[in-house]
Amino acid sequence: MKTTADLRFGLEACEVVANDHPHYECDRRIFNGYIDRKPRAILFPETEQALVAVGRFALDQDRPFSIRAGGHNVAGSSLVEDGYVIDTSRLAGVYVDRDARLADVQPGALWRDFDSVAAKFRLCTPGGIISDTGVAGLTLGGGIGWLNGLYGLTCDNLVAADILLPSGELVRASENQNFDLLWALRGGGGNFGLVTRFQLRLNPLPQLLAGSIVYRHTELREALERYVACCEAAPDELTISLVAPCGARSARVSLDVCYAGAPETGLSLTDPLLPRAASSLLRDTRQRYSYVNWQRQFDDDLRRGRRSYWRAIYVQDPVSPRFLSIFERYLVSAPSEHSMLTFDHVHGAAHRVGNESSAYGDRTHSYLFLINTNWDDAQDDEANLDWCNALFAELQTLGLETTYVNYLSEEGDARVSAAFGDNMSRLRATKRRYDPDNRFRSNQNISPG
Numbered sequence: 001m002k003t004t005a006d007l008r009f010g011l012e013a014c015e016v017v018a019n020d021h022p023h024y025e026c027d028r029r030i031f032n033g034y035i036d037r038k039p040r041a042i043l044f045p046e047t048e049q050a051l052v053a054v055g056r057f058a059l060d061q062d063r064p065f066s067i068r069a070g071g072h073n074v075a076g077s078s079l080v081e082d083g084y085v086i087d088t089s090r091l092a093g094v095y096v097d098r099d100a101r102l103a104d105v106q107p108g109a110l111w112r113d114f115d116s117v118a119a120k121f122r123l124c125t126p127g128g129i130i131s132d133t134g135v136a137g138l139t140l141g142g143g144i145g146w147l148n149g150l151y152g153l154t155c156d157n158l159v160a161a162d163i164l165l166p167s168g169e170l171v172r173a174s175e176n177q178n179f180d181l182l183w184a185l186r187g188g189g190g191n192f193g194l195v196t197r198f199q200l201r202l203n204p205l206p207q208l209l210a211g212s213i214v215y216r217h218t219e220l221r222e223a224l225e226r227y228v229a230c231c232e233a234a235p236d237e238l239t240i241s242l243v244a245p246c247g248a249r250s251a252r253v254s255l256d257v258c259y260a261g262a263p264e265t266g267l268s269l270t271d272p273l274l275p276r277a278a279s280s281l282l283r284d285t286r287q288r289y290s291y292v293n294w295q296r297q298f299d300d301d302l303r304r305g306r307r308s309y310w311r312a313i314y315v316q317d318p319v320s321p322r323f324l325s326i327f328e329r330y331l332v333s334a335p336s337e338h339s340m341l342t343f344d345h346v347h348g349a350a351h352r353v354g355n356e357s358s359a360y361g362d363r364t365h366s367y368l369f370l371i372n373t374n375w376d377d378a379q380d381d382e383a384n385l386d387w388c389n390a391l392f393a394e395l396q397t398l399g400l401e402t403t404y405v406n407y408l409s410e411e412g413d414a415r416v417s418a419a420f421g422d423n424m425s426r427l428r429a430t431k432r433r434y435d436p437d438n439r440f441r442s443n444q445n446i447s448p449g
Contacts (some may be wrong), residue, residue, distance in 0.1 A: 004337065004399050008439075009372040012057075013045060013046040013047045013049070013050035014043055014044060014045045014046060014050045014054055015043075015044040015046070016041050016042075016043055016044075017042040017043075017044065017385065018040065018041040018128050019038065019039075019040065019041070019043060020232070021199050023446050024042070025227065026103060027042050027131075028042060028079065028085070028399060029089075029305065030068070030071035030072075030073075030076060030078055030079050030305050031070070031071050031072045031073075031074075031305070031308075032073075032074055032076055032306075032307070032308045033305040033307045033308070034076075034307035034308055034309060034381070035075075035076030035079055037076065037080060037081040037086045038082065039079065039080055039081070039082065039084060039415045040045075040063065040082050040083055040084060041081055041084055041085070042068075042084075042085040042087055043057075043058075043084055043085065043087060043229060044087050044090055045088070045090065045091065046090050046091075047091070047092060048106065048144070048196055048197065049106070049253075051055060051086070051088065051091060051196055051271050051351065052164055054086055054091070055194040055196075056164070056168050057084075058084045058086060059166060059168060059439060061084065063082065063083045063084060064080045064081070064082075064083035064441070064442060065080060065083050065084040065085070065086060065214070065442065065444035066079060066084075066085050066086070067085075067086045067106055067107075067194055067442075068085050068086065068087045068089070068205065069087065069088050069089065069095045069108050069109075069110075069132070069134030069135070069136040069163055069349060070090065070110055070132060070133050070134025070135075070136075070137060070138075071135055071136060071139055072130070072133045072134060072138075073406070074308055074309070074310045074407070074408075074409055075156070075408060075409050075444065076410075077085075077190070077411065077442050077443045077444070078137075078440050078442070079249070079257050081346055084440075086194070087108075088106070088107040088108035088136070089108040090108060091106040091107055091108040091109075092108045092109040092110065092113050092340060093105070093111055093264060094105055094106070094109055094114050094117040094118070094312070094340065095104040095122050096117060096118060096202065096294075097334070098119075098121045098123070099256045101116060101123060101201065101202040101203070102159060102200070102201060102202060103117075103123075103125065103197055103199070103200045103202055104197055104198070104199050104296065105135050105197065105198040105199070105200060106197060107134075107135075107136045107194075107195055107196060107197070107275065108136075109135045109136075110131065110132050110133065110134055110135065111128060111130075111131045111133050111134075111138070111294060111295065112131035112132060112136055112292075112295070112296065113119070113135075113137060114127065115127065115181040115295050115432070116292055117129065117388075118202060118205070118311050119205055119290070119291065119292050121202070122201065122204065122205045123202035123203065123204065123205050123211070124147070124203055124204075124205045124206075124291055125151070125157050125201065125203065125297055126143065126145045126146070126147035126148055126150075126151045126152065126153065126154055126157065126203075127143065127145050127154060127198045127295065128143060128144065128145045128154070128404070129145055129146065129295070129298055130240070130297045130298060130299055131295045132299060132304075132401040134394070135154075135198065135200075136195060136198065137190070137211045137340060137406070138154050138406065139154045139155055139185075139198060139200070139405075139407035140155070140185060140187070140188070140189050140190050141155075141187065141189050141444075142154065142155050142187045142360045142404060142406055143155055143338065143406075143407045144344050144350075144368070144404065144406075145259040145388055146210075146239050146260075146294065146295070146304060146348055147203075147206075147239070147258075147260060148239060148347070148349065148350040149234065149235075149236040149237065149238065149239050149346075149347045149348030149349060149350065150203075150206070150236045150237055150239075150348060150349060150352060151203045151349055151395055152199075152352075152354075153187070153350050153358075153360060154347040154354065155185075155186040155187045155208075155312075155358055155359075155360055156186065156349070156350070156353050156357075156358060156360075157200050157201040157203075158182070158185060158198065158199070158200060158201075159174065159175075159199045159201050160172060160173060160174035160175075160198075160199040160202060160366060161173045161174075161182065161185055161195050161197065161198050161199065162183065162190065162195065162196045162197040163181065163195045163196065163255075164184070164194040164195075164196060165192075165193045165434055165435075166193060166434065166435045166437065166439040166440060170196070172309055174199075180430055180433070181398060181430065181434060183340050183356075183357070183358065183359055183426075183430070184358055184359050184427060184430040184431075184434075185359075186357070186358040186360060186404070187358050187359040187360030187361070187423075188359035188420070188423075188427050188430070188443075188446065189443045189446070190403055190440060190443040191427070191431055191440055191443055191445065191446045192430065192431065192434050192440060193195070193435070193440060194436055194440075200419065205336055206237070206260035206261060206291065207260075207261070207262070207288065207293055208258060208259065208260060208263075208265075208266075208286070208288065208289045208290070208291055208294055209257070209258075209259040209261070209262075209265075209266025209267060209270070209287070209288060210255060210256075210257060210258045210259070210286065210289040210294045210297075211256075211284070211285035211286035211287055211289075212254045212255065212256045212257070212283070212284075212285045212286075213254070213255045213257070213270070213273045213274060213281070213283075213284050213285075213286070214252055214254045214255075214281070214283045214284075214285075215252065215253040215254075215255070215275055215280055215281065215282065216253075216255070217243060217244065217252050217253055217331060217332070218305070219242070219275060219280040220253050220327065220328055220329075220331065221324055222275055222276065222280070223242070223253040223273070224242070224253075224318055224319055224324065225319050226255070226273050226274075226275075226317050227240060227242050227255055227273065227318070228319050228367075230269075230270065230273050231271065231345050231347070231366060231367075232249040234345070234347065234348075234349035235263055235269070235348075236347070237259055237260040237261045237350055237428070238257070238258070238259045238260075238266070238269055238270070239257075239258050239344050239345050239347070240255060240256065240257050240258075240270075240395070241255075241256045241343060241344055241345060242254070242255055242256075242342060242343040243256060243276065243340055243341075243342045244327075244331055244341045244342065245303065245337065245339075245340050246280065246330075246331055246332070246334030246336070246337060246339040246340060247332070247334050247336070247337035247339070248332045248333075249337060250281070250337045251331050251332055252282060255273050256341065257262070257273065257286065258294060263287075263288050264364060266286070267286060270286060277406045289414045291432060294376050305385075306338060306374050306375070306376060307375050307376065307377075307378070307380075307381070307400040307407050308372075308373065308374050309372060309373045309384065309385055309388055310371060310372055310373065310388075310407050310408075310409050311370075311373075311388055311391075311392040311407075311411070312368060312369065312370045312371065312401050312403045312407035312408070313368075313369055313395050313396065313400060313401070313402070314362060314365040314367060314369070314400045314402045314403065314406055315343075315348035315364065315367045315368075315369045315398065315400065316367070316398070316400055317398075318343065318367050318436045320398075322398065323395075323398060326394050327341065327362060327417050329347050330387070330390075333387070334373075334387055335375070335380060335384055336373070336374060336375035336376075336380065336382040336384055338375055338376070339371075339372060339373045339374050339375070339384070339387075339388075340370075340372040340374070341369070341370070341371060341372070342369070342370045342372055343367050343369055344367075344368040344370065344404075345366060345367070345377065346365070346367075346368055346439045347366050348361070351363050351364065351366075355422060359420065359423050359427055360423075361402060361403075361405070361418075361419050361420045361421040361422075361423055362402040362403075362404070362405075362419075362421060365400065365402060367407055368403075368404055368407075370407055371388050371391050371392060373385070373388040375385065376427050401418045402418055402419070403415060403418050403421040404419060405420070405444050408444050413445075413447070416435070416444045416445065416446070419444065420446070424446070427446050428447070428448065428449045429432040430445060431446045431449075432445070432449065435448065
């Protein structure tokens with residue numbers, strides 16, 4: 001059996017940062033500062049061959065391991081206590097086949113890497129809304145973003161993957177090979193192996209009309225009513241998010257729009273979002289954007305290293321009096337002004353993919369509500385967690401339980417099942433086939449059962 005020391009000195013294409021390394025404290029940090037785990041070592045392979053070797057090394061050890069790309073996952077699944085972190089960040093290549101409209105992507109690529117390369121060919125794949133999110137984690141968990149109505153979720157654009165299985169075998173998952181595995185990778189998370197390369201479909205890069213229509217928080221009711229009415233009428237090309245920063249001093253409501261098409265059409269379709277009274281409007285920033293630049297507009301909203309805890313649930317009727325009452329109370333009572341209450345708009349092409357094609361759970365509901373709790377000081381942990389969980393408990397009384405796996409904190413098996421819904425039994429069967437011993441368990445875990 002190889003040891004960490006063997007790997008450090010015997011594998012030139014991998015840097016090992018053990019807990020006695022001067023860079024250890026810096027390198028073990030992830031996006032969510034609330035997660036404070038201390039791995040035995042962090043492994044940085046420099047080549048895909050080294051990545052496979054490192055993966056086999058980790059599988060050969062009697063310790064937990066995790067895989068880290070962007071390190072954005074709010075539950076902190078990319079970081080393990082007293083185990084090995086396989087950090088893929090030095091493998092960030094994006095290789096475009098313009099004629100086939102396909103991109104081969106290494107597992108450490110971030111969306112800002114991908115978007116910039118694809119845009120050179122006037123192509124794109126729907127990503128998320130934060131550009132330093134990893135392509136790997138977003139794709140494997142689903143991938144809700146600005147183009148979901150037009151091109152579907154990120155996982156819907158996954159054509160093939162090379163994956164190191166728990167057995168140590170490197171296989172291809174595609175429509176023609178190991179399709180059950182490809183199905184599971186389309187939204188089932190990192191439960192089935194270490195993906196060493198992704199192949200994603202590329203789509204025509206649209207011009208955008210994008211920006212924010214910002215209301216005073218006292219006009220939440222009107223903002224929500226206009227938001228829902230516009231979403232219900234929206235074509236596939238138009239996706240709208242609602243973002244409400246919290247706290248009595250900073251509360252406001254932003255309707256963020258992205259229309260993929262002629263800007264004048266986008267303006268016409270989003271003008272109904274404007275408030276009746278000019279005094280209710282704080283600003284209107286709608287303008288032409290390149291897709292690459294719009295994808296980076298919200299990168300500073302969630303500062304890396306801030307403490308975070310999220311709960312998310314689909315809301316069936318965002319304009320019901322009961323939901324509005326809950327929203328209004330918690331918007332101004334949040335203990336941290338860094339927290340946000342948001343709606344993602346899921347629709348169009350994302351709703352037209354069946355369970356036979358993808359493991360992603362909820363394809364019917366449109367309004368995904370996220371309690372995005374963020375704060376700075378450890379002494380405020382209890383107050384922020386209590387506020388978030390109290391709000392979530394009230395939302396559960398509205399009737400829906402379904403959620404999005406990439407928005408789960410550490411919430412237990414029942415919430416993982418709620419994310420996968422009717423696909424859970426098939427996912428368990430796939431897990432039993434490929435990972436019966438649950439070696440890949442640092443994730444929103446699907447137990448082999």
